[in-house]
Amino acid sequence: MARTGFCDSKPLLDLPKKVDERRAPLRTWANACGPKDRWQPVDADETRMAPVKMEPERRWERSLTMQTSDGIIMGFHEGSQTSSPADGCVEGPVLLYTRGLQGLHSLQALVPTLLRLEVENALEKLNLTWDRTYAWDMFLDMMRTQTWHSFPNADLPRHFTDATRAVLVDWLIQVHEMMHFQDETLYLAVHLLNRALRQIKVTTANLQLLGMVCLFLAAKKEECLLPEVSGLCYLMDHTYTRHELLRMERKVLCGLKFDLSYTPPLHFLLLFASVARCSAKVVWMARFLLELSLLEGQCVVFQPVQLAGAALCLSRRVLQEPPTPEGEAAWCLASSIHVGSEATLLRIMQILVSPAANAYNNEACATSVKFSSAETLHVSKHPGLKNASALLGV
Structure with a gap:
């Protein structure tokens, strides 16, 4: 159980003084893209780049050909079985043709080995794992668990609209920023909100209370230090009582069957950026676009890995x-x-280019203000966002 550190409204406003206490050691990597040399190439041991036998329960298969110059897409099927030739070696993977790569035939056999090595290096570099032995298994678990709570469609209950939801999420971003919570807390809170809106009955009058409860539950899972319930009621201008907040918390937990698991797209984005050797500005731009996806109701139907990949592609x-x-x-x-x-x-x-180009003109602009600082390299003010639609041919 996370310990509480705030007992009234005054200490709640002094949160910047407790930032260092609140950061969990293994989570700090996700809250800043770090110095520019963080995204420089990793010096890998060349002796480890040699082809190795793939484990029999994993296989890379060709899925489609990309028509753009941004790269390749290959489908990973963890549960599929591979056929073993007579010599006992696993069948080699198929690498799709991509312009600009030389020595294609020599690279084919190295792709799974290189990817696994890069993923392990990235997870270790981001301080997500203490033991490199489990890095690849952690990545496979991330790929598997992201589909546990997928949404078949973006429909909301009839008395809620996407605009109402966007205003609530924008308010949660402001509260999250003021409390200096981890970034994972925000993504988990919005995910819990999306699930709660579809699985429990809540009135429009209690929508703000539901959002605060989802943020509180996410903080209990991700944070080391929590605000008091009275402090949360103060942030809602005492519109709701302490008893109402705790009762809504029990209602949400029962509606979600106490399942708060989630693999946020931010983890995939930082992993991709580390493997792809992206610059700090590309990473911050991608993080800005990814946070904008929280405000878009249409994005709930996509998997976290897809949102992360699209944000990074658009950033580039x-x-x-x-x-x-x-x-x-x-x-x-x-x-x-x-x-x-x-x-x-x-x-x-295509969904993200419109809110990115008109971020400051919308009522919900907390994300744009958040990513306009010098720490984030002013990415929300980049002039290229205005022409993003033309780059996609929209």
Whole structure:
């Protein structure tokens, strides 16, 4: 149980003083993209780059051909069985043709090995794991658990609209920023809100209370230090009592069957960016676009790995940084993690370009203000966002 540290409204407003106490050691990597050298190539041991036998329960298979120059997409099927030739070796993977790569035949056998090595390096570099032995299993678990609570459609109960939901999420972003919570807390809170709106009955008058309860539950799962319930009531201008908040908390937990598990798209985004050797500005732009997806009701039907991949693709197109041979090869390798068709990624990017171009003109602009600081490299003010629609041919 996380300990509480705030007992009235005054200490609640002094949260910046307790930032260092509140950060969990294994979570700090997700709250800042770090210095620019963090995204530089990792010096890998060349002796480990040799082809190895793949485990029999995993297989890479060709799924489709990308028509753009952004990379390749390969489908990963964890449960599929592979056929073993007479010599006992597992059948080799198939690498799709991508422009700009030389030595295609020599690279085919190395793709699964290279990808696994890069994923392990990235998870270790991001301080997500203490033991490299379990890094690949952690990645497989992330890929598997992201589909546990998928939404078949974006429909909300008839008395709620996407605009109402967007205003509530924007308010949650402001509260989350004021409390200096982890970024994972925000993504989990919005995910719990999306599930709660569809699984429990709540009136429009209690919508703000539901949002605060979802943020409170997410903080209990992700944070080391929590505000008092009285402090949360103060943030809602005492519109709801302490008893009402705790009763709504029990209602949400019972409605969700006490299942608060979620793999946030931010984890996939930072993993992709590390594998692809993306610059700090590309990462911050992608994080800005990814947080904008929280406000879009249409994005709830997509998997976290798809949202992360689309945000990173759109970030690269908006910034249009000069490509390098090593960077393009690394991007092709990172693109092989994406799950979904090219049409799916393009659809997500088309959804995000409009709120990105008009971020400051919308009523919900907390995310734009948040990513306009010097710490985030002013990415929300980048002029390329205005032409993002033209880059996608919209």
